[in-house]
Amino acid sequence: MLDQPFDFIVSTAEGARSVHVVRPGELPGFLATLPPAQAAFLRDGGFTAKAGELRFLPGEAGIEAAVLGTGNDATPFVFGGLPMQLPEGPVWKLEPGDYDDRAATLGYCLGAYRYGRFTNGSRGPASLFVPDGHELSTIQAAAAWMVRDLINTPANILGPVELADFAVSLADRYGAACETVSGEALDAAYPTIAAVGRGSARPPRVVTFHWHGSKAPDDAPLLSLCGKGVCFDTGGYDLKPSAGMLRMKKDMGGAAAVLGLARMVMAADLPIRLAVRVGCVENSVSGTAMRPSDVIRTRSGLSVEIGNTDAEGRLVLCDLLDEACDEHPALLIDCATLTGAARVALGPDLPALFSNDDALADAVLRYGNSVDDPMWRLPLWAGYDEWLKSPVADVNNVSVKPMAGAITAALYLQRFVKPGVPWMHIDLYAWNDQSRPGRPEGGEAMAIRAAFALARGGLKG
Numbered sequence: 001m002l003d004q005p006f007d008f009i010v011s012t013a014e015g016a017r018s019v020h021v022v023r024p025g026e027l028p029g030f031l032a033t034l035p036p037a038q039a040a041f042l043r044d045g046g047f048t049a050k051a052g053e054l055r056f057l058p059g060e061a062g063i064e065a066a067v068l069g070t071g072n073d074a075t076p077f078v079f080g081g082l083p084m085q086l087p088e089g090p091v092w093k094l095e096p097g098d099y100d101d102r103a104a105t106l107g108y109c110l111g112a113y114r115y116g117r118f119t120n121g122s123r124g125p126a127s128l129f130v131p132d133g134h135e136l137s138t139i140q141a142a143a144a145w146m147v148r149d150l151i152n153t154p155a156n157i158l159g160p161v162e163l164a165d166f167a168v169s170l171a172d173r174y175g176a177a178c179e180t181v182s183g184e185a186l187d188a189a190y191p192t193i194a195a196v197g198r199g200s201a202r203p204p205r206v207v208t209f210h211w212h213g214s215k216a217p218d219d220a221p222l223l224s225l226c227g228k229g230v231c232f233d234t235g236g237y238d239l240k241p242s243a244g245m246l247r248m249k250k251d252m253g254g255a256a257a258v259l260g261l262a263r264m265v266m267a268a269d270l271p272i273r274l275a276v277r278v279g280c281v282e283n284s285v286s287g288t289a290m291r292p293s294d295v296i297r298t299r300s301g302l303s304v305e306i307g308n309t310d311a312e313g314r315l316v317l318c319d320l321l322d323e324a325c326d327e328h329p330a331l332l333i334d335c336a337t338l339t340g341a342a343r344v345a346l347g348p349d350l351p352a353l354f355s356n357d358d359a360l361a362d363a364v365l366r367y368g369n370s371v372d373d374p375m376w377r378l379p380l381w382a383g384y385d386e387w388l389k390s391p392v393a394d395v396n397n398v399s400v401k402p403m404a405g406a407i408t409a410a411l412y413l414q415r416f417v418k419p420g421v422p423w424m425h426i427d428l429y430a431w432n433d434q435s436r437p438g439r440p441e442g443g444e445a446m447a448i449r450a451a452f453a454l455a456r457g458g459l460k461g
Helices: 024-033 036-044 101-111 135-152 160-173 183-189 191-197 248-267 313-325 340-346 358-370 382-388 405-414 448-457
Strands: 017-022 054-059 062-069 091-094 127-129 177-181 205-212 222-233 273-283 295-297 303-305 331-336 352-355 423-427
Touching: 017 024, 024 036, 036 054, 091 101, 101 135, 135 248, 135 448, 160 177, 160 205, 160 222, 160 248, 160 273, 177 183, 183 191, 183 205, 191 273, 191 295, 191 313, 205 248, 222 248, 222 313, 248 273, 248 331, 248 448, 273 313, 313 331, 313 405, 331 448, 340 352, 340 405, 352 358, 352 405, 358 423, 358 448, 382 405, 405 423
Parallel strands: 017 062, 017 091, 091 127, 222 273, 222 331, 331 423
Antiparallel strands: 054 062, 177 205, 205 273, 295 303, 352 423
């Protein structure tokens, strides 16, 4: 999972066949540059250069070239269908045109992904020549592949220990200082994570690692990341229906996302400091599992009443957030597949963004739109905070009202963010319900390219 080979990327264009990239308005001019027979072939075939439309140009030895229409689509994903549509044998190269060539490389690589660990395999992606200067595109694509692999791996294979071990291997690769906490030490340091994991025979783990860019001064801004790594979520005693469990292997999508973002930051050697915390746990049902109405003392000292055992993600995050604040980061980000309410509000493609810092929130939204990794901001509406009151504890982990579930979950987390710490909470789906160009069905890396762009261009100490 750490490295699927990008062996479909080649560094020489010798002998490569061309892919011409054409928008509808450019089509007449492009046809005029072709030999008459090829131009007639496209006209007779009804080629209009709409987004994703692909045609092959015949030559004396077979297929001579290809033509990709992009319509009005300026996203990387318009190139995402090419890896499996182009013939696998030859090397291909994208000819210059009205598009961002680095975004095209990213889209091509994202479209080349397949999770084939348990299948006998299908055809591989067509080979593509990628010129120098596209390293950031391949760094981001490799991180997305890693995130997808983690989410797609079945829970019987990727449990809390295996997810923790993976985080350690990622930290080791980039020379980060890493610590794994388990057993009695975890019970003491992260009591809410311990409570979530108590019902499972597979013990919880917390992995923390710290990294320092090679060009970062000692006082470089610190980016701190916290990820919900619930490797499978039954709902606990508030058991999910069977249909609700079908995709619960993806409930560690927040942890996968922060590990993917961390990989981008470290691989690109950004001149910042980085701290990563991942809570790796399974929410199961047993005689030792937490119960509704239990009261737990959190790391911060606040007591929390368990109003619903299926609202475990916020319990995993609250101890991590409290600890992360002690380091006074320039920006604290948590990622989690936290609420169905966010999906009801925004659907599967738009992660919900909550933040206590308007300037940073506006910046990450702008960056997200610029790199085609959008989010949508929802409010930390203080008027709903009282819905989390408990008669027996400082706070309940769920609202007394059946409304605004994504907001009340974020308000719960906000209680564990210390004053003065800029914070973003990203409630994401981490999944594609169906295959689209560049976005195959299954696990998905969401919001991390937006956050990476912010870390590159907008993070200040």
